[in-house]
Amino acid sequence: MRSETTTHVLTHKGGGGAPLSNAGLLGGEPSRLKDAVAHLVVWIGAFLFASPLIYAFFASLKSKDEIYQIPPTLFGKELRWGNYLEVFTYGPFITYILNSFLVAILGTLVVLAVSTTAGYAFSRLRWKGRDTVFVFFLGTIMVPAEVLVIPMFILMQYFGWVNTYQALILPFAFGAFGTFLMRQFMRGIPFELEEAARVDGAGPIRTFVQIILPLTKSAIAVLAVFTFMGFWNSYLWPLIVTVDYESLGTLPIGLASFSTQEGTRTDLQIAASMVSMVPTTVLVLALQKHLIKGIAMSGMGGR
């Protein structure tokens, strides 16, 4: 059901020509005044949109009591940068961060390895039953995670994997989405490139590594970002499959740990939330060109 719209987006390249201007998008003459108005509206919209995070940033520099004070202030009596130090010494927050990095990085590597190889087999190699197997593959995208988590938990118990890193990484690393994305992208690579290598005596492994993979870079970047994000942000599955949060908890679980029975350290919790945004934001900033291109190319993204 995804392929229908996706193929459309893939084949639907514009008619070329000058890029559309937003001021002229709705017709009429582009003018300086319209431009100025458009800029103003964008700035106001962006400010409204960003204000919860801006406010949260300043709140992260206040004391716990000052956050909930009426009338509210943007700046506290002092800017307590020490909150950020305290975050790292409050409980095992460092462990949560390291766990998140470990799980997200290893998970992304597994997803990339599995999706690129399978995408290659489904797009560049000929074998019997290929398209039938692929339809089955696509079908699994429709199964929601909620259906899977309960039997997956039983499976983890059976493997003796409850409360292990492999249980945090492997169960959701084999989804069909990555393979689908890679297949779609690799199908667009001209066959002549590959044939030349084949004629020169390169086997499929060499062709894959030296020809196909380098040409798939931007799709790999997109998949890497979405997969990293998925692991970094996931909450339901880690909540279920880990028991010993102190040593195996990931960041989203760590964020909740600032609320205890004695009360909530809102100051630290908000500072920790700010910290948790940094890696994914940096990733998006660094790869934004690829990301926009990748979404345009595939018309979708992972979850």
Next chain:
Amino acid sequence: MTTAPAPRKRRSALARAESLQALGFASPALVGLALFTALPVVLSIVMSTFDWPAFGERRFVGPDNYVFLLTQSPDFWPAVRNSIVFTVLYVPVNIVISLALAMLIGPRIRGRNIFRVLFFIPVVTPMVANVLVWKMLLNPQGVFNGIASSWFGVTLPTFLADPNWAMIMIVVMSVWQGSGYNMLIFSAALEQLPESVMEAARIDGAKGWTMLVRVILPMLSPSIFFAAVMTVISSLQVFVQPQMLTGGGPGNSTLPLVMFIYTTGFKFQQLGMAAAAAWILFALVILVTAFQFQVQKRWVHYEV
């Protein structure tokens, strides 16, 4: 002995070699999918017909779990209703806002990539962190009520403890969190609008509202349809926002289906019952998606 193999035979040998190589490339994905998707799906169907406590004796009960959920469980239908209410409120607002943003942030806006990244940040931030920020804002001692009471002398409702406001605030927070994603999809689609068609429409004198409704939206309709389908699917699976903002409360007024599944399975330890509820959710998702595909013929234009 020295005769060269017939061409056909050689081709089939090559084909066999290629099949083997393909199997090598595809097998990690195939094994993983079989083990971590196909097997759990089968297991889940089986579980849903059992009284399956987390610890202790399992007992085959046939369709009893489904019957209990549909006819007796006090929280099941409210959970279905809440998931649907969330979806009905969230999806249109999300689509309209993300479409408006995408159209606004066009090539002539200076620094448009920075704006796009800005709107995308809540999408990539851990949902838990987003929720914690909003929880702070919505607290009765928080900044919204603080400003209202000290600047205007108005006391706002206790957003998260009021049955009517709680769901609205979950929607508001989710729109803020999720619109950036569809915005990127629409931005990409807008950049691919065929200039020839736009030019022709312009020559025919289309502008403003007519241009938007008669030319741009029809050309964007495949992307809008795609975004709507995907957003509906994810909305019916909403979990983290209500779980952390309201805990499903007050009462069960914001308890959605996924949270019902989670609490049934992992708090009340009735795994079979939870599996049955998950399949009902899946059926609901399929039904709604099929309905959308039916209706698309009326408004989605594929050919330009």
